[in-house]
Amino acid sequence: MATVELKNLRKTYLTEEIIKGISLSIEDREFVVFVGPSGCGKSTLLRMIAGLEDITSGDLLIDGQRMNDVEPGKRGLAMVFQSYALYPHMDVYKNMEFGLKLAGMPEAERREKIEHVAHTLQLEPYLHHKPGQLSGGQRQRVAIGRAIVRNPKVFLFDEPLSNLDAALRGQMRVELSALHRKLGATTIYVTHDQVEAMTMADKIVVLQKGVVEQIGSPLELYHHPRNLFVARFIGSPPMNFFPAIFQGGDSAGSSVQLRDGSTLYVPVTSPGILPGTKVTVGIRPEHVELAPSGPNSGTVEVIERLGAITLVHVRMSDGEIIVVQTDGAVLTDVDTHVSLTLPPQNCHLFAPDGLAFEACRRHPLAA
Amino acid sequence: MALKTKNSTRIGVTILGWGIALWLFFPIFWMFLTSFKSEVQAISTPPKLFFMPTLSSYAEVFERASYWHFTFNTVIVSVGATASAIALAVPAAYSMAFMPSKRTRGTLLWMLSTRMLPPVGVLVPIYLLARNTHLLDTCTGLAIVDMLTNLPIIVWMLYTFFREVPAPILEAGRMDGATRWQEMTMVLLPLALPGIASTALLSLILCWNEAFWSLNLTSSHAAPLTAFIASFSSPEGLFFGKLSAASTLAVAPILVFGWISQKQLVRGLTFGAVK
Numbered sequence: 011m012a013t014v015e016l017k018n019l020r021k022t023y024l025t026e027e028i029i030k031g032i033s034l035s036i037e038d039r040e041f042v043v044f045v046g047p048s049g050c051g052k053s054t055l056l057r058m059i060a061g062l063e064d065i066t067s068g069d070l071l072i073d074g075q076r077m078n079d080v081e082p083g084k085r086g087l088a089m090v091f092q093s094y095a096l097y098p099h100m101d102v103y104k105n106m107e108f109g110l111k112l113a114g115m116p117e118a119e120r121r122e123k124i125e126h127v128a129h130t131l132q133l134e135p136y137l138h139h140k141p142g143q144l145s146g147g148q149r150q151r152v153a154i155g156r157a158i159v160r161n162p163k164v165f166l167f168d169e170p171l172s173n174l175d176a177a178l179r180g181q182m183r184v185e186l187s188a189l190h191r192k193l194g195a196t197t198i199y200v201t202h203d204q205v206e207a208m209t210m211a212d213k214i215v216v217l218q219k220g221v222v223e224q225i226g227s228p229l230e231l232y233h234h235p236r237n238l239f240v241a242r243f244i245g246s247p248p249m250n251f252f253p254a255i256f257q258g259g260d261s262a263g264s265s266v267q268l269r270d271g272s273t274l275y276v277p278v279t280s281p282g283i284l285p286g287t288k289v290t291v292g293i294r295p296e297h298v299e300l301a302p303s304g305p306n307s308g309t310v311e312v313i314e315r316l317g318a319i320t321l322v323h324v325r326m327s328d329g330e331i332i333v334v335q336t337d338g339a340v341l342t343d344v345d346t347h348v349s350l351t352l353p354p355q356n357c358h359l360f361a362p363d364g365l366a367f368e369a370c371r372r373h374p375l376a377a
Numbered sequence: 378m379a380l381k382t383k384n385s386t387r388i389g390v391t392i393l394g395w396g397i398a399l400w401l402f403f404p405i406f407w408m409f410l411t412s413f414k415s416e417v418q419a420i421s422t423p424p425k426l427f428f429m430p431t432l433s434s435y436a437e438v439f440e441r442a443s444y445w446h447f448t449f450n451t452v453i454v455s456v457g458a459t460a461s462a463i464a465l466a467v468p469a470a471y472s473m474a475f476m477p478s479k480r481t482r483g484t485l486l487w488m489l490s491t492r493m494l495p496p497v498g499v500l501v502p503i504y505l506l507a508r509n510t511h512l513l514d515t516c517t518g519l520a521i522v523d524m525l526t527n528l529p530i531i532v533w534m535l536y537t538f539f540r541e542v543p544a545p546i547l548e549a550g551r552m553d554g555a556t557r558w559q560e561m562t563m564v565l566l567p568l569a570l571p572g573i574a575s576t577a578l579l580s581l582i583l584c585w586n587e588a589f590w591s592l593n594l595t596s597s598h599a600a601p602l603t604a605f606i607a608s609f610s611s612p613e614g615l616f617f618g619k620l621s622a623a624s625t626l627a628v629a630p631i632l633v634f635g636w637i638s639q640k641q642l643v644r645g646l647t648f649g650a651v652k
């Protein structure tokens with residue numbers, strides 16, 4: 011049972027404000043992922059929660075209790091570091107035992123706990139190996155084991171999988187999700203990796219330059235990004251954007267004129283937007299369709315064949331590049347002339363200040 | 378072609394290395410030889426490389442002065458100064474390495490700069506301080522001065538060794554519930570042990586060989602080995618045989634100790650892969 015609440019947290023280094031007032035509440039058993047570009051303050055925020063960085067202002071509550079001035083070891087948290095940060099001079103058993111020993115747990119109980127965790131993580135053969143004798147994946151498991159064995163209220167992870175190769179990362183991702191389901195502990199997880207964020211999170215927090223851009227479930231962010239930044243950041247390959255002129259709207263949708271003169275009627279509301287306003291249209295590569303002829307035409311410039319899918323980069327007549335994700339077996343070739351179909355229900359509109367127009371109907375998976 | 382140049386530079390560097398080593402070692406070697414000569418052989422020209430070795434210089438040295446008394450003082454002063462310097466320097470270097478502030482670099486440079494001051498510049502104040510606190514001619518007094526003069530170098534060295542230890546390992550300790558003290562003693566010190574050992578060794582050598590303060594702050598009671606050597610250099614003119622014997626006796630323990638512990642140190646350094 012553990013909830014975490016951040017109330018207007020701020021962090022200033024010297025004169026520079028790194029975290030600019032973040033408020034967030036994390037439910038018991040929730041898996042929350044912080045994502046954002048490099049340097050946006052993800053690690054700093056996590057370390058503030060951990061107690062490794064001082065909180066300049068604001069409140070941190072764990073289970074409703076203010077933790078700002080509580081020692082890291084007394085907050086009931088465990089952290090897994092990107093570099094694993096195992097104690098190099100202790101073997102695997104001692105690494106896991108260290109925290110328990112400091113907490114004054116009796117020897118027999120310690121042994122039982124460690125053996126149980128080692129069994130869960132398949133670490134039994136390595137209990138008396140030093141970290142230097144283990145592979146990256148094994149060290150990662152030890153780091154996780156060291157966190158689990160303390161039975162913390164909240165797990166903190168700072169890019170735990172980023173030093174592993176792609177195959178192992180995929181495997182550990184699944185294992186971590188399973189482990190979370192089994193232990194049911196509240197988890198805060200920092201990552202760069204889209205796939206990790208989308209697959210593991212109950213809730214994603216998108217950060218940029220020390221502020222929250224959007225908080226929501228993975229599919230909520232995917233289907234209803236709140237602004238241009240989130241729309242660009244979530245999804246791979248990233249969403250296509252091109253300019254348009256707002257013409258007018260009603261309660262069922264808004265119509266915009268594209269550069270080639272064609273119009274698009276998108277099911278989003280547009281309160282307070284004046285006709286003639288320059289807006290941005292966004293559509294994901296997987297939603298654009300290739301058509302043999304029609305409006306929105308262009309020339310194929312690059313083709314990336316990934317086997318199951320193909321990414322077609324089309325240079326439009328107005329000079330914009332639009333990426334289309336299509337079938338792996340598509341026959342289109344470079345330099346051919348193609349037309350694109352833009353299904354309006356999959357289009358997003360963004361006002362000049364970057365905010366998205368509200369969709370008329372929420373996506374059923376992102377209600 | 379490239380291989381050949383590489384090989385010939387390597388041979389060149391090796392020869393140069395040996396040359397410098399012999400150049401540095403020669404005086405010690407000559408002192409060692411001279412200590413086994415009679416006084417006449419010791420000052421003969423041209424110098425003799427082959428001669429009938431004699432222990433007469435050693436016998437006389439032992440007869441005239443109490444070698445063990447001086448050695449005892451040196452050991453007490455060196456070990457005491459080194460141990461207290463390390464004890465003070467570890468927390469200082471820890472805070473500088475892991476909690477640096479705007480002024481950390483400046484402080485380190487300033488500390489080192491105190492080593493550049495000629496000691497004679499502070500001879501009178503230190504002498505008066507020692508006299509007024511009744512620490513003249515005591516091992517405690519000399520150890521305190523030795524400790525203070527070496528402290529900057531020791532802090533600096535420990536600082537560089539501590540910087541090698543990745544901060545997340547200490548933070549992991551903190552997350553595991555370690556206090557600052559436990560973090561330092563149970564996580565940092567074991568990891569930095571080879572570095573601390575070589576720092577301590579350097580400090581021991583510096584204290585062992587320190588002559589300026591020992592000659593000025595001690596007379597008989599607390600006189601260390603450097604004073605023992607000095608006592609053979611003046612009164613009735615120079616007697617090179619006895620002087621060499623005394624010097625050999627003075628440097629031998631630290632030389633042997635350094636030789637042994639150096640091997641330990643290299644082993645320690647290669648064993649403990651920190652990262």
Ligand SMILES: Nc1ncnc2c1ncn2[C@@H]1O[C@H](COP(=O)(O)OP(=O)(O)OP(=O)(O)O)[C@@H](O)[C@H]1O
Nearest residue numbers: 023024028046047048049050051052053054055202
């Ligand atoms: N000790 C520090 N002193 C000054 N600035 C710092 C310090 N630590 C971090 N910063 C700054 O704070 C900002 C956020 O850093 P942080 O490490 O939290 O980013 P991040 O989102 O974790 O990035 P990454 O994805 O690269 O790990 C960066 O601009 C960084 O330069």
Ligand SMILES: [Mg+2]
Nearest residue numbers: 052053054168
């Ligand atoms: Mg980071």
